[in-house]
Structure formats: structure tokens, C-alpha cells
Amino acid sequence: MLEKIWARHVVAEGPGGHVLLFVDRHLVHEGGTHALARLARAGRRVRRPDLTFATADHYVLTTPGAPAGDAETGGMLETLARETAAQGIAYFGVGDSRRGIVHVMAPEQGLTLPGTIVVCGDSHTATHGAFGCLAFGIGSTEVEHVLATQALWQRRPGAMRVTVDGRLGPGVTAKDLILAVIARIGAGGGTGHVIEYAGSAIRALTMEERMTVCNMSIEAGARAGMIAPDETTFAYLEGRPFAPRGERWQQALASWRALPTDPGAVFDREVALEAAEIAPTVTWGTSPEDALPITARVPDPARIGDPARRQAAERALAYMGLEPGLPLTAVTVDRVFIGSCTNSRLDDLRAAARVVRGRRAVVPAWVVPGSGLVKQAAEAEGLDRIFIEAGFEWREAGCSMCVGMNGEVARPGERVASTSNRNFEGRQGPGARTHLMSPAMAAAAAVTGRLTDVRTLG
Amino acid sequence: MRAFTRLTAVAAPIDLPNVDTDRIIPARFLRKPRSDEYARFLFHDVRFDARGAERPDFVLNRPAYRDAQILVTAENFGCGSSREMAVWALDAYGIRCVIAPSLGDIFRQNCVKNGLLPVILPAGEAAGLRRQLHECPGATIAVDLESRTVTGPDGRAYRFEIDPFARQMLLAGQDEIALTLGYERELRAFEERLEQELPWVVPGVGGRQPATS
Numbered sequence: 296m297l298e299k300i301w302a303r304h305v306v307a308e309g310p311g312g313h314v315l316l317f318v319d320r321h322l323v324h325e326g327g328t329h330a331l332a333r334l335a336r337a338g339r340r341v342r343r344p345d346l347t348f349a350t351a352d353h354y355v356l357t358t359p360g361a362p363a364g365d366a367e368t369g370g371m372l373e374t375l376a377r378e379t380a381a382q383g384i385a386y387f388g389v390g391d392s393r394r395g396i397v398h399v400m401a402p403e404q405g406l407t408l409p410g411t412i413v414v415c416g417d418s419h420t421a422t423h424g425a426f427g428c429l430a431f432g433i434g435s436t437e438v439e440h441v442l443a444t445q446a447l448w449q450r451r452p453g454a455m456r457v458t459v460d461g462r463l464g465p466g467v468t469a470k471d472l473i474l475a476v477i478a479r480i481g482a483g484g485g486t487g488h489v490i491e492y493a494g495s496a497i498r499a500l501t502m503e504e505r506m507t508v509c510n511m512s513i514e515a516g517a518r519a520g521m522i523a524p525d526e527t528t529f530a531y532l533e534g535r536p537f538a539p540r541g542e543r544w545q546q547a548l549a550s551w552r553a554l555p556t557d558p559g560a561v562f563d564r565e566v567a568l569e570a571a572e573i574a575p576t577v578t579w580g581t582s583p584e585d586a587l588p589i590t591a592r593v594p595d596p597a598r599i600g601d602p603a604r605r606q607a608a609e610r611a612l613a614y615m616g617l618e619p620g621l622p623l624t625a626v627t628v629d630r631v632f633i634g635s636c637t638n639s640r641l642d643d644l645r646a647a648a649r650v651v652r653g654r655r656a657v658v659p660a661w662v663v664p665g666s667g668l669v670k671q672a673a674e675a676e677g678l679d680r681i682f683i684e685a686g687f688e689w690r691e692a693g694c695s696m697c698v699g700m701n702g703e704v705a706r707p708g709e710r711v712a713s714t715s716n717r718n719f720e721g722r723q724g725p726g727a728r729t730h731l732m733s734p735a736m737a738a739a740a741a742v743t744g745r746l747t748d749v750r751t752l753g
Numbered sequence: 754m755r756a757f758t759r760l761t762a763v764a765a766p767i768d769l770p771n772v773d774t775d776r777i778i779p780a781r782f783l784r785k786p787r788s789d790e791y792a793r794f795l796f797h798d799v800r801f802d803a804r805g806a807e808r809p810d811f812v813l814n815r816p817a818y819r820d821a822q823i824l825v826t827a828e829n830f831g832c833g834s835s836r837e838m839a840v841w842a843l844d845a846y847g848i849r850c851v852i853a854p855s856l857g858d859i860f861r862q863n864c865v866k867n868g869l870l871p872v873i874l875p876a877g878e879a880a881g882l883r884r885q886l887h888e889c890p891g892a893t894i895a896v897d898l899e900s901r902t903v904t905g906p907d908g909r910a911y912r913f914e915i916d917p918f919a920r921q922m923l924l925a926g927q928d929e930i931a932l933t934l935g936y937e938r939e940l941r942a943f944e945e946r947l948e949q950e951l952p953w954v955v956p957g958v959g960g961r962q963p964a965t966s
């Protein structure tokens with residue numbers, strides 16, 4: 296599949312095995328203002344504003360009823376609105392219900408299509424690969440390059456296949472699946488590769504679940520993850536605002552059906568997991584590869600042979616304030632965050648609400664929907680009431696405490712049960728301690744005040 | 754873009770694997786326009802304490818390594834977020850080259866776009882260099898992109914591979930946008946073919962693009 300998508304996007308061959316690749320969708324968020332400003336200073340125009348779409352997610356404040364920006368970030372939002380208007384780029388800004396985390400918004404709008412190349416100045420662009428497209432994050436200089444040329448110089452990455460067969464057990468989700476994959480191959484295991492996820496457990500996932508899986512490809516070091524498009528994909532896309540319609544839809548379908556990898560295709564690397572062996576999973580350290588089943592105990596660095604790994608584990612435990620041997624279910628949490636481009640879609644909120652219903656949060660807990668439309672849909676089902684009655688904060692859409700760029704951070708030393716994707720030191724605020732998990736597991740942690748095996752809650 | 758040909762400079766060792774770009778530059782600084790101020794943001798939360806005082810144990814705070822222009826790191830340095838500001842911070846501090854057994858893919862590309870040379874060496878060789886830098890703080894390493902060699906403090910030379918495109922861009926200090934705009938004819942031809950063969954790719958061809966507010 297990678298091969299097929301790659302081949303149809305080559306504009307020109309360049310030096311040293313590099314090719315100039317055409318970009319079908321360029322997604323822009325506030326981070327793009329640096330590049331838009333440089334472009335304007337150089338007097339250059341955006342080559343294909345019709346293939347460029349912008350929204351605001353990283354810096355927008357998510358406090359209900361509050362202004363969207365502070366003195367500094369408000370200026371950034373204004374610049375983004377002004378520059379996109381000047382360049383003729385569609386912008387889903389503050390006040391537009393379509394505004395949301397760029398990796399939630401674009402699929403929701405039908406902008407992400409199979410067989411295309413999607414880029415964005417954000418490493419979680421890997422999310423879009425759930426649709427069977429090649430989607431990867433780029434840096435600020437590359438953003439400027441795509442704005443100016445609608446193309447990128449790239450060398451073909453390696454192809455890796457992760458096959459997950461069988462069925463996920465009760466209480467085990469796509470988040471647990473991808474955390475288990477990362478724990479297996481390591482935070483650098485996919486470096487230089489695009490991961491194609493395959494197998495019966497992957498085929499059985501909904502589009503939202505597939506997005507959760509592909510989203511965290513970058514946590515395994517892979518710049519992109521992808522899943523072959525199938526009827527699930529097509530059913531999700533049909534009728535979305537920017538998806539092709541009528542005759543174009545038929546043409547698109549014919550083209551998409553030819554995309555899946557041919558049987559017998561050879562991958563540079565193959566990894567296989569059994570779905571039935573995956574348990575609800577949480578991270579204990581400061582790298583996403585530090586993931587274990589909730590039934591496990593905090594590992595003992597003294598038992599790690601490799602000195603560099605041992606030192607890293609010791610440092611991680613010191614930062615996380617954890618003792619070796621402690622059962623993970625004995626770890627108390629101070630705060631819960633349900634949101635981020637990994638887990639802020641409607642099904643994620645439903646899964647959390649199912650656990651929360653009739654219970655009360657015993658620690659501060661936030662729910663931050665992935666987009667204005669997710670928020671509306673959740674409210675139409677009454678999910679907001681369930682959360683609010685349980686003492687959760689129901690907030691506006693955005694990245695929020697996934698990264699804390701907008702100032703929404705946890706306090707130093709605070710331990711956060713989070714549905715986001717990175718447990719790096721300081722990710723959710725200086726000194727904040729992050730445990731990654733699924734929405735259901737985060738909801739369980741909110742109502743018990745400690746890491747909890749959601750299967751035991753009944 | 755600034756060219757890179759060769760450099761002999763003090764090198765600092767970083768032994769921790771998986772150093773992510775959040776650690777290289779915390780998110781709260783990303784809103785700042787690019788300036789010399791970025792030098793202070795580099796490794797901010799591990800380099801300075803909560804009051805802003807230097808942590809004496811952090812490698813770049815030790816006198817011998819202060820003027821480092823080269824980092825020799827462990828596996829997967831620069832993983833995580835795509836933030837190019839991680840490279841801006843390294844650049845503002847004066848780092849011109851990062852030597853590692855592996856680097857985050859996006860980070861490595863961001864280095865090249867900013868005239869920083871990413872060098873991949875086998876894990877054993879990188880570890881050997883770090884050991885020498887610990888043993889002789891302030892020792893220098895020589896890097897030559899023309900001949901693709903790194904020469905350690907002990908005088909031993911290591912050859913490295915780098916993709917020819919990146920090498921050419923770095924040696925020439927080439928502005929990539931200008932290069933690509935030279936392919937205008939190919940771009941145009943591609944776009945015409947796209948509209949013919951895959952008309953569904955462009956939203957709104959035929960006037961169906963939903964209105965945006």
C-alpha cells in the first residue's frame with residue numbers, strides 16, 4: 296500500500312534517491328503561523344490554498360465561557376485568521392463548531408481520504424493513516440516548503456507490518472493495543488519506517504479506534520502508520536462535508552479498493568501480537584514504551600541488565616515518584632485528563648461515560664472533546680450531564696492538557712491519569728507525572744482515585 | 754541556510770536514551786518568535802531549577818562542556834514532537850552537529866533544514882565517543898562532511914553514511930524552496946494529471962466545496 300501511494304505521488308526524481316512528492320492535504324494549526332509569516336515576508340503565495348486547511352487547537356483555551364486566548368496567544372490566533380484569509384485558506388477558527396484538534400477535525404470533515412498524502416506540522420499526523428493514506432508530521436521549515444510548493448522532498452521510508460490477530464478481551468481497547476505494540480517494539484522500534492497495521496483484530500476496529508492506533512505510531516518512532524481502507528472506512532467517509540460525492544465518489548471508491556497491500560508483499564520488518572493476550576495497559580515511566588498490564592507491578596531497575604536502560608528506568612521512577620515492586624493498582628492519582636487527538640472522539644467519551652455513570656470523581660477530572668462537533672454530538676446524547684453530575688469538568692475543544700501549550704497544565708508533582716499519547720518528563724507541565732491509558736481506564740481512575748483495572752469495576 | 758562542511762569543536766556527551774523534543778524545549782516556549790533567546794530555552798527544565806538557577810550536574814552547565822558545538826547522544830535522541838524549535842534552541846546555543854546511534858526521523862530532517870549535521874554512528878562507536886568525552890571533559894571532536902568522517906579525541910576516525918540529498922543541501926547551504934520552485938514545469942504537469950486521473954482528490958472540483966465561515 297505504501298508503495299502504491301508513493302508511486303502515484305512522485306512529481307520528479309531528485310538527487311540521492313529523493314523524490315519530490317505531491318501533497319494532497321496540508322493541515323495547519325497555530326504552529327503554522329511561524330511558517331506563514333516567513334512565507335509572507337519572502338513575498339511568496341500559498342501554491343494550493345484549495346488543498347490547505349487550518350484550524351486552531353494547541354493554544355486555544357478550553358475553559359467554558361472564557362476567551363479563547365490570552366494576551367499572547369490571542370495575537371497568535373488573530374495572525375492565523377488573518378494570514379489564512381489573506382492566502383485564501385479555509386480556516387475553522389474560534390466560534391466555528393468545526394474547530395477542533397486538527398487530527399479530529401480533518402477526518403470528521405471528510406478531508407482525510409484513502410490513497411492520499413496528508414502532512415501537517417505535527418507529529419501525530421500519523422493519525423490519518425487510519426484511512427489508508429500516507430500521513431506524516433513535518434517541521435516548520437517543511438511546512439513553509441509545502442505552503443510554497445505543495446510538495447516535499449522525501450526518501451522512501453522502510454515498510455514494517457504489525458499484525459494483530461484474534462479478539463480483544465472485554466475492557467481492552469485500541470489504546471491498550473497500541474500501548475502493547477509500543478512496549479513490544481520500543482519507542483524507537485519504528486524509526487525510519489512506516490508501520491502498516493494488519494490482522495483480524497485491526498480489521499475489527501472502528502475508524503475511531505483505528506485512528507487511536509495510527510495516532511501513536513510516532514510513539515513507536517514511526518513517522519506514519521496506516522491501515523488498509525475497507526468497507527468500514529468507506530462507510531465512515533460517505534456523506535462527510537468534504538468527501539467526494541456522486542460520480543466522484545464512485546471514482547474514488549474504485550481507486551481506493553485497489554489500494555490494499557497485495558498478498559505476498561514483503562515488508563522490511565514484521566511483528567505479530569495476539570489480541571487475546573493484551574490487557575488494559577498503563578504506562579509507569581517517562582517513555583511510552585514503559586507500558587505494562589494494569590495487573591503488573593512497577594518494575595525493578597536493578598533487574599535490567601543493560602546499564603543505560605537501567606539508568607533510564609531509575610531516572611524515570613525517581614521522576615514519577617514510584618517504588619519498584621508496587622502494584623500498579625496501588626498508585627494513587629491526583630488528576631484525570633480525558634482528551635487529545637488519541638482519545639477525544641465520540642466513542643472515547645462514550646466509553647468513559649459508561650464507567651462514570653452513577654459514580655463520582657474523587658479527584659479533579661477534565662473531559663476535553665476533540666472538536667466542537669464532537670462536543671455537540673456528546674451533548675445531544677447527554678454525555679455532558681453524566682460527566683458533570685459525576686463532578687467532571689466538561690470543557691471546550693482543544694489540545695489542552697495533552698501538551699499544556701495554552702497554559703492548561705498539571706502542577707509539579709501531580710500524578711495524572713491521561714488518555715493522551717506522551718508521558719515525557721514535563722509534558723503536562725513542569726514536574727507533572729503522566730500515566731497513559733484508555734478513556735475507560737482514565738474514567739475508572741477518576742472514580743477510585745488510583746490506577747484501576749476497569750474490568751474489576753463491574 | 755547556513756552551509757556545513759567541517760567543524761572541530763568541544764563535544765558534550767548525553768547518555769540518556771529517548772531524549773524527546775519536549776525535553777529539548779518545553780512546550781511553553783514554542784510561542785516565542787525565533788531569536789537568540791532560544792539558547793536559554795535549550796533543555797530548560799533539566800538545565801535550570803524552578804528558580805532559574807543552573808543545575809550544576811547538567812552536562813552543559815559544567816565548565817568544560819559549556820562551549821560545546823557537538824552533542825554525542827544515546828539512542829532515539831529527538832524523538833516525539835515535530836517541533837522544529839528543538840533545533841532552533843540547539844542552533845541558538847551553538848550546537849552544529851548531533852552524533853547518535855539513532856535520531857527521531859522528524860528531528861533529523863529538521864536538523865538538515867537548519868544547517869545542523871545529524872551523524873548516525875553504530876551504538877558501540879557512539880558509546881565509545883561518549884566514554885572518551887567523560888574521561889577528558891572539554892575534548893574536541895572533528896567532523897568532516899566532505900569525507901564523511903568523525904575523528905574522536907583519541908584520533909580514531911569513523912566513517913558515517915548520510916543520504917546524498919541531505920549532504921548536498923548541507924554542503925551547499927541550499928534554500929530548498931528555491932530548489933523546488935525550479936521544478937515548476939514538473940509540478941504543473943503533475944497537477945494537471947492529478948485533476949484528470951484522480952479528480953476526487955481536490956475537494957470542490959465542480960463547485961461542491963462546502964462553505965467555510
Ligand code: SF4
Binds near residue numbers: 715
Ligand atoms: S492533542 Fe496533543 S498530541 Fe494531539 S495534536 Fe494536540 S498537542 Fe499534539
